[in-house]
Amino acid sequence: xxxxxxxxxxxxxxxxxxxxxxxxxxxxxxxxxxxxxxxxxxxxxxxxxxxxxxxxxxxxxxxxxxxxxxxxxxxxxxxxxxxxxxxxxxxxxxxxxxxxxxxxxxxxxxxxxxxxxxxxxxxxxxxxxxxxxxxxxxxxxxxxxxxxxxxxxxxxxxxxxxxxxxxxxxxxxxxxxxxxxxxxxxxxxxxxxxxxxxxxxxxxxxxxxxxxxxxxxxxxxxxxxxxxxxxxxxxxxxxxxxxxxxxxxxxxxxxxxxxxxxxxxxxxxxxxxxxxxxxxxxxxxxxxxxxxxxxxxxxxxxxxxxxxxxxxxxxxxxxxxxxxxxxxxxxxxxxxxxxxxxxxxxxxxxxxxxxxxxxxxxxxxxxxxxxxxxxxxxxxxxxxxxxxxxxxxxxxxxxxxxxxxxxxxxxxxxxxxxxxxxxxxxxxxxxxxxxxxxxxxxxxxxxxxxxxxxxxxxxxxxxxxxxxxxxxxxxxxxxxxxxxxxxxxxxxxxxxxxxxxxxxxxxxxxxxxxxxxxxxxxxxxxxxxxxxxxxx
Amino acid sequence: xxxxxxxxxxxxxxxxxxxxxxxxxxxxxxxxxxxxxxxxxxxxxxxxxxxxxxxxxxxxxxxxxxxxxxxxxxxxxxxxxxxxxxxxxxxxxxxxxxxxxxxxxxxxxxxxxxxxxxxxxxxxxxxxxxxxxxxxxxxxxxxxxxxxxxxxxxxxxxxxxxxxxxxxxxxxxxxxxxxxxxxxxxxxxxxxxxxxxxxxxxxxxxxxxxxxxxxxxxxxxxxxxxxxxxxxxxxxxxxxxxxxxxxxxxxxxxxxxxxxxxxxxxxxxxxxxxxxxxxxxxxxxxxxxxxxxxxxxxxxxxxxxxxxxxxxxxxxxxxxxxxxxxxxxxxxxxxxxxxxxxxxxxxxxxxxxxxxxxxxxxxxxxx
Numbered sequence: 001x002x003x004x005x006x007x008x009x010x011x012x013x014x015x016x017x018x019x020x021x022x023x024x025x026x027x028x029x030x031x032x033x034x035x036x037x038x039x040x041x042x043x044x045x046x047x048x049x050x051x052x053x054x055x056x057x058x059x060x061x062x063x064x065x066x067x068x069x070x071x072x073x074x075x076x077x078x079x080x081x082x083x084x085x086x087x088x089x090x091x092x093x094x095x096x097x098x099x100x101x102x103x104x105x106x107x108x109x110x111x112x113x114x115x116x117x118x119x120x121x122x123x124x125x126x127x128x129x130x131x132x133x134x135x136x137x138x139x140x141x142x143x144x145x146x147x148x149x150x151x152x153x154x155x156x157x158x159x160x161x162x163x164x165x166x167x168x169x170x171x172x173x174x175x176x177x178x179x180x181x182x183x184x185x186x187x188x189x190x191x192x193x194x195x196x197x198x199x200x201x202x203x204x205x206x207x208x209x210x211x212x213x214x215x216x217x218x219x220x221x222x223x224x225x226x227x228x229x230x231x232x233x234x235x236x237x238x239x240x241x242x243x244x245x246x247x248x249x250x251x252x253x254x255x256x257x258x259x260x261x262x263x264x265x266x267x268x269x270x271x272x273x274x275x276x277x278x279x280x281x282x283x284x285x286x287x288x289x290x291x292x293x294x295x296x297x298x299x300x301x302x303x304x305x306x307x308x309x310x311x312x313x314x315x316x317x318x319x320x321x322x323x324x325x326x327x328x329x330x331x332x333x334x335x336x337x338x339x340x341x342x343x344x345x346x347x348x349x350x351x352x353x354x355x356x357x358x359x360x361x362x363x364x365x366x367x368x369x370x371x372x373x374x375x376x377x378x379x380x381x382x383x384x385x386x387x388x389x390x391x392x393x394x395x396x397x398x399x400x401x402x403x404x405x406x407x408x409x410x411x412x413x414x415x416x417x418x419x420x421x422x423x424x425x426x427x428x429x430x431x432x433x434x435x436x437x438x439x440x441x442x443x444x445x446x447x448x449x450x451x452x453x454x455x456x457x458x459x460x461x462x463x464x465x466x467x468x469x470x471x472x473x474x475x476x477x478x479x480x481x482x483x484x485x486x487x488x489x490x491x492x493x494x495x496x497x498x499x500x501x502x503x504x505x506x507x508x509x510x511x512x513x514x515x516x517x518x519x520x521x522x523x524x525x526x527x528x529x530x531x532x533x534x535x536x
Numbered sequence: 537x538x539x540x541x542x543x544x545x546x547x548x549x550x551x552x553x554x555x556x557x558x559x560x561x562x563x564x565x566x567x568x569x570x571x572x573x574x575x576x577x578x579x580x581x582x583x584x585x586x587x588x589x590x591x592x593x594x595x596x597x598x599x600x601x602x603x604x605x606x607x608x609x610x611x612x613x614x615x616x617x618x619x620x621x622x623x624x625x626x627x628x629x630x631x632x633x634x635x636x637x638x639x640x641x642x643x644x645x646x647x648x649x650x651x652x653x654x655x656x657x658x659x660x661x662x663x664x665x666x667x668x669x670x671x672x673x674x675x676x677x678x679x680x681x682x683x684x685x686x687x688x689x690x691x692x693x694x695x696x697x698x699x700x701x702x703x704x705x706x707x708x709x710x711x712x713x714x715x716x717x718x719x720x721x722x723x724x725x726x727x728x729x730x731x732x733x734x735x736x737x738x739x740x741x742x743x744x745x746x747x748x749x750x751x752x753x754x755x756x757x758x759x760x761x762x763x764x765x766x767x768x769x770x771x772x773x774x775x776x777x778x779x780x781x782x783x784x785x786x787x788x789x790x791x792x793x794x795x796x797x798x799x800x801x802x803x804x805x806x807x808x809x810x811x812x813x814x815x816x817x818x819x820x821x822x823x824x825x826x827x828x829x830x831x832x833x834x835x836x837x838x839x840x841x842x843x844x845x846x847x848x849x850x851x852x853x854x855x856x857x858x859x860x861x862x863x864x865x866x867x868x869x870x871x872x873x874x875x876x877x878x879x880x881x882x883x884x885x886x887x888x889x890x891x892x893x894x895x896x897x898x899x900x901x902x903x
Contacts, residue, residue, distance in 0.1 A: 032893050323776040346779025356777070364777040367770045374763070379778035381763055392758045 019082030021046040021209035022067075022098075022178055027076035029062055036062040038233045040076070044178075044226070049200060049210045051220040051241070054230030055253055055454035056425050060213045063230070064180055068100050069093045080178070099171025103183040105163050109156040113149050113166050114138070117173050134173060141172060145202035146195060161192035168199065178209045185219060189308050190482060190515035197223045215455075217246040217260075218483070229253055254456045264466045267490035270299030272331075273443050273474035274320070274354075279328035279339075281315045281498075289315040290326065291498040297443065297474040302465065304477045304489025304506075307518050312498035313478045314359055317447050320476070321356040322349035333442060346379055355436035357429075359447030359478065365432040368421035372411070373402040375420050376435050409434040410460060426457025433461060437468055444468060447478045462488060482511050496520040540892045546837075550830070550877055552884050554844070557876040561869040565861065575859055582854025583847045589854070591721055591736030595808065596820075597846030598738070601745040602800035603824025604842050605752050606658075606793045608833040612756055613789035614769040619665060619680025620797040621821025622687030623658040627798025628805040629691060630657030632699065632709050632812040640715035647718065647740065650806050651799060658798015659791040661687060666790030670783035676790070684821070695814055709812040718807045741803035748796065749835045755792075765789050797821060826870075829878040841877075848873060 020043040029037040036059045044050040054060050065071045067078065069087040077084055080096050087093050093100070107116050117138065118130045135151055142148040149158070149165050158166070164184065171179055181200075185193040200210055200223060214220060220227050221241060228238040229252040237252050250258040274297050281290035290312045297303045305313055318324035325341040332352050338344040349356070358364035366375050377386050377398050388394040402416040409430045411423070420428055429449065436444060449465065450458040465488060469475055479485050485492055486506050494501040494517035501517040516522075562572035583593045603620040610617035617623075634653035640646035665679035692707075699709040718740040722732040756762040768775040768785040775782060804816050823845055830844070831837025852866035876884075 032889065033896065321777065322779065345781065346777055348779070350779070358777055360773075363771060363773045365774070367767050367774055369770045370767070378767065378774070381760055381778075387760075392754075393760055393763060395758065 018046065020044055020079075021048075021081060022211070023079040023082075024063075024067075025077040025079070027063065027066060027073045027078070029066060029071060029073050035233050037066070037073070040230075040235045042228050042235060042238060044209055044211060046081075046209055047204055047207045048225040049204055049212060049223055051224035051227040052211060052213045052230060053215060053217070053220050053227060053249060053253060055215065055456075056452055057232075057454075058230040058253070059233040060230055061182065062233075064100070064182060064211075064213060067093065067180065068098060094174050094176070097175065097177040099168075099174060099176025099179045101164065101167040101171065101179065101181045101184060103186060105160075105167055107155045107163060107166060110154060112152050112154055113158075113169075114151045116155060116166055117151075117170050119170075121174055137173060138169060141169060144206070145199050147199055159192075160187045161189070161195065164188070164196065165199070176208075178211065179203065180211045180213070182213045183215070184212060185214070185216065187309065189519050190511055191519055193219070217249055220249065221246060231255060250455055254454070256456070258455055258459055262462045262466060262487040264488075265470070267301045267469065269301040269490070270472060272296050272298050273333060274476070275329075275331040276320075277329040277331075279316070279319065279326055279330065281312070281319055281324065281326040283315065283324075289498050290319070292328070293495075293498075293500050295476075295493065295500070297476050299442075299474055300469055300472045301490045302469050302475040302477055302488055304479065304485040304492045305495055306479060306482060306485040306492060306514060307495035309480050311495050311518075313495055314447070315498075316495075317356065317359065317445050317476075317478055320349070320354065320445055321358065322346045322354075347382060350379060350439070350441075353442035355439055355441035355444050357432050357436050357444070357446040357449060359451070361425075361428055361432050366420045366428055369419060371417050371419055372406065372423070372431055373399045373416040375431055376402040376405060376416070378435065380435070380439060405434040405438055406431075408438075409464070424454065424457075425452040426454045426461075429453050429461060430457065433464060437464060441473065443474045443476065445476050445478075448480065449477070450479075450481065450484060482514060485514075486511065494518055540889055544888065544892065549881070549884050549888060552888075553876040553881070554873065556884070557869075557873040560876075561872050564865065564868055564872075568861070568865070570859060570861060575855060575861065578855050578858050579847070579851030582858070583851040586733065587721075587731070588733035588736045589850060591733055591738040592850040592853075593843070593846040594721070594738040594742055595736070595803065595846070596849040597842045598742045598745045598803045599800050599817075599820040600823050600827045600842035600845050601749060601839060602803070603797055603820050604827030604831060604838040605748055605824075605835070606796035606800075607824045607828035608831070608835075608838060609752065609756075609765075609796060610789055610793040611828060611833050612762075612769045613765045613785055615666075615669070615786065615789060615793075616677050617662065617680055617790065617793045617797075618677055618825065619662060619683050619687075619794070619821070620824045621817055621819065622680070622684035623661045623794040623797035624800045624804075624817045624821050625684075625687045625691050626661040627654035627658035627801035628812050628816050629694065630654045630798060631801040631805045632712075635712040635716040635806060636710060639713050642715055643718050643740070646716040647744075647802065647806075650716070650802050651744070654798040654801040654805075655795035656798070658801075659795040661798070662790045662794025663787070666787045666794075669790075670786040676786075688815075691812075692814065695812065699812060707814050708809075712806065712810045716806065717810065718802070720807070737808040739803065739807035741807045744799070744802060746839075748799065749839055752796075752838075753835045761788065797824070826874040826878065830874070844873070845870070 023043040025041050027037055027040040040063060052060050062071065066073045069089040069092055072088060078087060085096050087096060108119065114131050114134050117134045123130045138151050147165050147169060149162050149169065155163060155166065168179065184196060188196060204210060212224065224241045226238060227241050227244065227249065229236045229249060231253055246260060250260060276293065276295040278292045278294060279290055280288065280292055283289050307313055315324060319326040319339060322344050323346050326339045328339065330337050330339060332354065337352060362368060367378065380386065381393065386394055386398055399416045403414065406414040406416065411427050411430045411434065420431065423431065446465065449461050453461065465475060477488060489506055492504045492506055492509065492514065494514060496518060497520060501520065501522055504514065565572045565575045583589050603624060606620050606623065607617055630653035631650045634650045635646060661683060665676050665683055668674035668679050669676040695707040695709065700707060701710045720736065720739040722734040725732045756766065764780045764785055767778065768780055768782060772782055800820060805812055809816060827838055827841040827845055831841040848870050852869065855861050856863045856866055
């Protein structure tokens, strides 16, 4: 996928002769002392797809929010089709022909597709004429592009891919010529993402201009015509996609050379650490989330579980982590562990040698209002070495330990007294990782290790996981990022609808095959064969 | 990246808020045709101008320290305990039963026993809502508020039917024995040669309140239990992840909270009235909410806020007495203080933050 082209380094794209669809000149925006956007200028040609890439906190979302009228820029101009516009709220943005598809959809769940499409753009007091008009338009759009959605379906019954199409239809119904998509593929399967890209290509051919915000280099390379890179509020480069490579873009994003591939030796798996047999999990609503799965993770191997979010992976981690109940048999180092919650919780699991980096570090892994040192013992706060006496915790000792861990894991800034919320996503994750790895577990559960983490930190986190594996520890990795699963895992298991669809070795599979399994599609008996059996 | 220096956050903002509250109170007093300057002088004179005034101010403050700490403990676990009023009432019952049970020889024996009685009864009254919240999901705000009414009704019944002295017309318990009398400030300070008004209510309980303030600080920031309470308060999902049992934290935090509210009774029942009377709590349980809010759930803040409200109570009483400003208007002034210090915090905070950011930028430019 790497398009190497030495000739086109950092060539900025000159504005085309005809007025660009959208042009920003010298946009600046500060939030208090934080300069979120610094003197940003871009120009996007009509009928093109422009990517904006950058790490978390680089200012991408702020820029788009300014464009959509959520924030007012401190300085700078916005020109649409060569005309300067003053956008102070989203109504004006829509009037100027801008449509936005947010990362988190803004749909009314218990309304139909049609009702959502006309919501806020009704023609009059009575809904019938608007609904009829929208139905006609939807029919037309679904014929022109691959935008088919059942107009009478309720949103809550649609898949995320279809919900996203409704968002796009909403924008088109409002006659948007410029479509902005914020991290559009975050929740999609690879097949759904491909479908989305076909829709975008179709829209482009019809003369629509598309701006796509993402942090995934692969997508930028695949679909955009031009790409702008943002770093720390500044636009560091705008280049033609054909003239650049993922490596170069990564370097522009981070400001230094980055290793995109994980550097690791082949695994040498040892004895089984955890053996899961016929695990069933039913959630509080009575829904079966995990439907009788069998898994084994050995010493010195990384077992990667891939799948679209919400297919039982979260519940699997939570049961193993000790804070959700399940049924079945689990042996940890040959001894049974309690799944009923009667004799177990997060702390007893930790005592058994299971460390857990949870999927959601904001809601689970960290207490954002706590300082770094308080977070560094979270879940281990009963450990004897952190107590001063029977009554008091050894706060001074914990701070000292935190300082060492922060230095070792390169947490920046290395200040134990800073609240967790003040760290960037990558550094927050390093705090969680330091806490869990430094306890020297036999099994590390790790969910979405690099979600919302900047590229520079991803490299470091991946290295730490591989280093732990090389020490002979067992690692159960859950991630929705196929790239991450492919490059980190020694064995891959695909989960769909609470079941295991198949097991593959990374060297013997590809993203296409995994993508199909993730969507629940198996060729006859595909799930049954387990080529990785020989790994034992 | 601190937007504001810490001192500004801790001192400047509350100070400006209070000044704003007094300014608007002044407007209200002016609007009914009285002189605001005279009014504020009367309040300050009434609250701090005499040893008797100071004693009343401290007496009220003691009540508010207990109830403020009670609200704050629960709040650290993100539980809104509105039931301080009822828990303090029941604490009064516990103190009364202890004081009347034994012919106490000396207050040093009576006080610890009464503290246990008050705390136990207050905690027991908080336990039922806590259990309902933890095990049944009944919202603690609703249940604690209801338990205030149940508590008042229960005490009303006991005072008219059970605890009342036979033959007396008053709905109050018998007087406590002489040995259960807590030394007041006049008696405490006399050995040091300081003359203090002998008939004023501030007593030994004030020092118990100070001790509780210190223990509160230890509990919340130095112990495992405090750590778990704060962790649960910040995020229940994270607490579960860490293996902290949510029901256990809810119940323990509420027991401590109810216990602190119940302890208030050693001040108003044992220290002042020396018998249980109807409506002895006088709304202190509710003022505790304002005190905790204003004190940002920090012991030092609660101490200062309790003193401020002690001043408002005592000064306000003097105001209605000497200046014929109606009692209701004094409540308006208290409400303005609560509004400006608690609810309108951001109104002061936002411009100040901007100011400090601007100042910071200028400094950088000069450098």
